[in-house]
Amino acid sequence: MPDASRITVIAPDGRRMSIPAGATAGEALAEWDPAHRGQFLAALVDGRPVDLSFRIDRDGTIAPLTFDDRAGRDILQHSSAHLVAKALTEILPGALPTHGPPTDDGFYYDFDVRPLTPTDLDAVRTAMTESVRRAEPFLRREMPRADAERLFGANPYKLRYIADVPPGEPVSVYDTGSFVDLCRGPHVPDTGWLAGVHILGFSAIVPSDAAARPLQRIRGIGFPTAEGLRSYLKLRAEAEARDHRALGQKLGLFTFVDEAPGCPLWLPHGMVVVRELERFVTEHLREAGYSEVRTPLLFAQSIYETSGHWDHYRDDMFLTVSEGRTFGWKPMNCPGSMLIFRSRARSYRELPMRLAEFAPLHRAEASGTLHGMTRVREFVQDDAHLFVAEDQVEGEVATLLAWIARAFTTFRLDWTYDLSTRPEKYLGERETWDRAEATLERALKASGVAYRLSPGEGAFYGPKIDIHIKDSLGRKWQTGTIQLDYQMPARFGLQYQGSDGQLHTPIVVHRTILGSWERFFGVVLEHTGGRLPPWLSPVQVRVLPVTDAHGGAARAFADELAHDGRRVEVSESTESIGKRVRSAEVDRIPYVVVLGDREVADGTVALRRRGAREAVAMSRAEFRTLLADRVHRREFEP
RNA sequence: GCCGCCAUAGCUCAGCAGGUAGAGCGGCUGAUUUGUAAUCAGCAGGUCGGGAGUUCGACUCUCUCUGGCGGCUCCA
Numbered sequence: 001m002p003d004a005s006r007i008t009v010i011a012p013d014g015r016r017m018s019i020p021a022g023a024t025a026g027e028a029l030a031e032w033d034p035a036h037r038g039q040f041l042a043a044l045v046d047g048r049p050v051d052l053s054f055r056i057d058r059d060g061t062i063a064p065l066t067f068d069d070r071a072g073r074d075i076l077q078h079s080s081a082h083l084v085a086k087a088l089t090e091i092l093p094g095a096l097p098t099h100g101p102p103t104d105d106g107f108y109y110d111f112d113v114r115p116l117t118p119t120d121l122d123a124v125r126t127a128m129t130e131s132v133r134r135a136e137p138f139l140r141r142e143m144p145r146a147d148a149e150r151l152f153g154a155n156p157y158k159l160r161y162i163a164d165v166p167p168g169e170p171v172s173v174y175d176t177g178s179f180v181d182l183c184r185g186p187h188v189p190d191t192g193w194l195a196g197v198h199i200l201g202f203s204a205i206v207p208s209d210a211a212a213r214p215l216q217r218i219r220g221i222g223f224p225t226a227e228g229l230r231s232y233l234k235l236r237a238e239a240e241a242r243d244h245r246a247l248g249q250k251l252g253l254f255t256f257v258d259e260a261p262g263c264p265l266w267l268p269h270g271m272v273v274v275r276e277l278e279r280f281v282t283e284h285l286r287e288a289g290y291s292e293v294r295t296p297l298l299f300a301q302s303i304y305e306t307s308g309h310w311d312h313y314r315d316d317m318f319l320t321v322s323e324g325r326t327f328g329w330k331p332m333n334c335p336g337s338m339l340i341f342r343s344r345a346r347s348y349r350e351l352p353m354r355l356a357e358f359a360p361l362h363r364a365e366a367s368g369t370l371h372g373m374t375r376v377r378e379f380v381q382d383d384a385h386l387f388v389a390e391d392q393v394e395g396e397v398a399t400l401l402a403w404i405a406r407a408f409t410t411f412r413l414d415w416t417y418d419l420s421t422r423p424e425k426y427l428g429e430r431e432t433w434d435r436a437e438a439t440l441e442r443a444l445k446a447s448g449v450a451y452r453l454s455p456g457e458g459a460f461y462g463p464k465i466d467i468h469i470k471d472s473l474g475r476k477w478q479t480g481t482i483q484l485d486y487q488m489p490a491r492f493g494l495q496y497q498g499s500d501g502q503l504h505t506p507i508v509v510h511r512t513i514l515g516s517w518e519r520f521f522g523v524v525l526e527h528t529g530g531r532l533p534p535w536l537s538p539v540q541v542r543v544l545p546v547t548d549a550h551g552g553a554a555r556a557f558a559d560e561l562a563h564d565g566r567r568v569e570v571s572e573s574t575e576s577i578g579k580r581v582r583s584a585e586v587d588r589i590p591y592v593v594v595l596g597d598r599e600v601a602d603g604t605v606a607l608r609r610r611g612a613r614e615a616v617a618m619s620r621a622e623f624r625t626l627l628a629d630r631v632h633r634r635e636f637e638p
Numbered sequence: 639g640c641c642g643c644c645a646u647a648g649c650u651c652a653g654c655a656g657g658u659a660g661a662g663c664g665g666c667u668g669a670u671u672u673g674u675a676a677u678c679a680g681c682a683g684g685u686c687g688g689g690a691g692u693u694c695g696a697c698u699c700u701c702u703c704u705g706g707c708g709g710c711u712c713c714a
Contacts, residue, residue, distance in 0.1 A: 200708085202641085332714060369711080573672070
């Protein structure tokens with residue numbers, strides 16, 4: 001006979017546990033795995049996330065949620081957000097908490113409150129620490145809607161969330177000390193679990209609803225332990241040291257001046273990298289049947305009216321007036337390519353026509369959005385436009401996806417795909433959009449990659465697949481893009497004669513692979529910490545004569561390397577060899593060769609690869625071959 | 639563009655109740671001739687981001703402009 005006062009719960013490992021009815025989830029989990037009970041932040045009971053204090057009254061399943069699960073991590077972040085709200089409302093009693101969700105990299109809480117100051121933040125930190133010390137429990141209460149409405153009567157934001165609770169469901173709130181927040185839960189048991197919470201900063205946020213009041217956002221991140229937080233802060237400090245803006249300065253790659261905000265000045269070493277990137281991409285263009293073109297930087301307003309950019313992006317364009325006529329600096333290359341297609345009658349035999357253009361583009365990005373090389377006002381894209389017939393679209397997209405994978409693998413980057421669909425402001429017919437979106441999705445599925453759906457994020461003329469890579473601080477940047485466009489060709493009146501003798505409008509695929517040299521290079525710099533692969537390094541080899549006596553041999557060997565096409569420097573012997581080796585490391589030179597009596601005598605070099613502890617001896621011919629090989633293969637490491 | 643913060647030598651930074659500035663690195667010169675992450679010495683280099691105001695006097699306080707940083711928004 002089953003004992004009515006006991007129930008059976010099944011743990012993740014399949015173990016069936018008999019526990020008293022009404023035992024809490026925390027008690028059940030502690031019995032299941034006592035050794036790890038301190039890591040259980042919350043529980044899943046019958047697949048539903050609940051507090052550890054949740055009382056189980058019937059048979060079912062149970063599983064722990066820890067920081068290693070996304071759901072558990074989110075619970076810790078969300079509880080951290082509550083802690084921030086508790087602290088802020090203690091300091092500024094008039095502050096109205098709105099919402100405080102977990103995010104991909106931490107949490108935030110938005111408040112309707114006067115603009116915050118760093119002093120406020122210090123006070124918030126102090127109050128949080130105090131609450132953590134007191135280990136104040138998160139207590140769940142469920143109440144009828146009317147009670148909740150009374151409780152949050154002074155907070156219109158919370159009233160709105162209460163209205164969103166499905167009818168018939170009770171409204172739940174959590175008490176933390178004297179702070180009470182509307183919340184679905186669950187939470188960690190008490191604030192003592194939040195010793196690893198860190199406030200990252202604050203800022204005003206502009207709600208998408210223009211009529212709404214601006215809110216103040218406090219951002220933070222939580223870890224289960226203070227040690228976890230410490231190692232995160234350490235990693236973050238290391239990442240900051242890899243900031244491409246500092247590296248670009250230090251390595252003499254690019255610079256900026258006040259007089260051209262957002263417009264990079266490429267220094268000689270940086271320009272070497274740009275040319276190598278161009279070469280990398282151009283080799284593919286040749287293989288894949290592209291033609292390169294060049295079109296004007298300035299077009300009259302009417303061209304942008306035709307393309308649709310005038311209506312959508314006029315405010316973000318640089319304009320110039322000449323002889324009473326308004327011209328716009330081109331913010332993208334598409335109109336130029338459209339005009340080239342239209343410059344004479346076209347046949348289906350010419351399709352796909354692939355026109356590539358690497359031209360400077362100008363966009364009047366809002367000043368507050370500029371960010372080193374990753375968000376600039378003047379840049380060059382590895383841009384191309386493919387004029388295709390409808391039945392060619394999918395094949396072209398597949399080729400592009402394959403090339404993207406190859407290109408990003410060369411740089412050892414992790415990348416992600418987003419499929420962005422029809423936005424609110426769009427051109428054309430819905431059916432066309434649906435068809436285009438379906439085509440892109442088919443191509444993605446066929447190539448077997450994982451992708452994310454970004455509803456409403458498409459360009460105004462068509463859906464797109466975007467490639468994103470992350471910088472050293474985890475900020476995501478769009479690089480490559482594949483955009484299907486059924487609109488612009490029609491607006492420009494593009495036509496080709498088909499095999500059926502009829503005139504047809506081509507479809508245009510707008511695409512970039514690396515995106516822009518500027519942004520791509522910025523992210524690559526951060527990923528490599530400036531240790532660029534040899535093929536990209538502005539200086540590939542530095543030759544160090546041990547003394548003046550070896551200067552001639554060093555210069556002669558450098559000449560041989562230069563003759564091979566290597567980028568090589570000689571570091572003369574006015575400094576100690578130790579100093580020059582150090583400088584070469586600091587300058588991130590991939591190969592340092594030292595020439596002294598020994599090497600001159602036996603025709604070798606002492607080779608030190610970047611980051612290596614010691615040098616190895618190698619014949620000069622052997623070194624030249626090794627280097628040529630690694631550069632030509634575009635190997636990542638020296 | 640919005641909120642907050644920041645701006646001192648080429649770079650990284652120190653400085654001051656308001657009395658016109660200093661270090662390290664880098665640069666230049668000299669000495670040293672060096673064997674794998676910093677040889678030594680000397681010198682040059684700044685109207686303290688621009689403008690205005692307060693003051694006997696402003697790098698320092700106030701306002702403003704410009705640029706940058708962290709977010710937000712945006713990203714054709």
